[in-house]
Amino acid sequence: HNWNLSTNTNDAVFGTVPGAAITNYYGMNPGGYPNYFPGIITDTLFGNQVFCYNGDTTKGAGVRAENGTWKTVFISPGIEMLGSSAVQNQIVALSYAWFNGTLSVQEYDAAMKNISLGQNYPNPASSSTTVPFENVDHEMHLQVMDLQGRILFDQLIGKGTETAEVDLHSLEEGIYLYRLIDGNAATETKLMQVIR
Secondary structure (H helix, E strand, O other): OOOEEEEOOOOOOOOOOOOEEEOOOOOEOOOOOEOOOOOOEOOOOOOEEEEEEOOEEEEEEEEEEEOOOOEEEEEOOOHHHEOOHHHHHHHHHHHHHHHOOOOOHHHHHHHHOOOEEOOOEOOOEOOEEEEEEEOOOOOEEEEEEOOOOOEEEEEEEOOOOOEEEEEOOOOOOEEEEEEEEOOOOEOOOEEEEEOO
């Protein structure tokens, strides 16, 4: 079984973290399955789910929560179990910034809510598609991801840009996600379909 950590791309704190394979299980049984596989989080109470397993949001893998007095981040797989040191470092850095107030969810939400990400056209598309934007008031990146959250395409979008052309020749037929990000916060994520 291959297990991956997938990101809730709409989360204001961790939404830009790419997915990562889960490795270094704590022991294996004779059948080859992990003895101590990280638990599945099924009840987040008032927290936000930030990670799940294999893109399945019913299999929660991480949450963050705050109540005005305290903040917490819980990720079920240990940070050392993630197969990418870049992802490990990004999760730790974002957690630190959020805990220390240098990453304010409210500030990012306020800055991002005025930026509008339109629906691509044509959709479905086969060779290229156009993505419209409104109110891009600073430099951002347009990212296209597969349904597992892996970034397949990243294009710099300059301040004031109103549209971007996306070349689809390298993508297989299927459904993809796209979003605008500025390094810490992301706009809503939308779907695009590629046909052949």
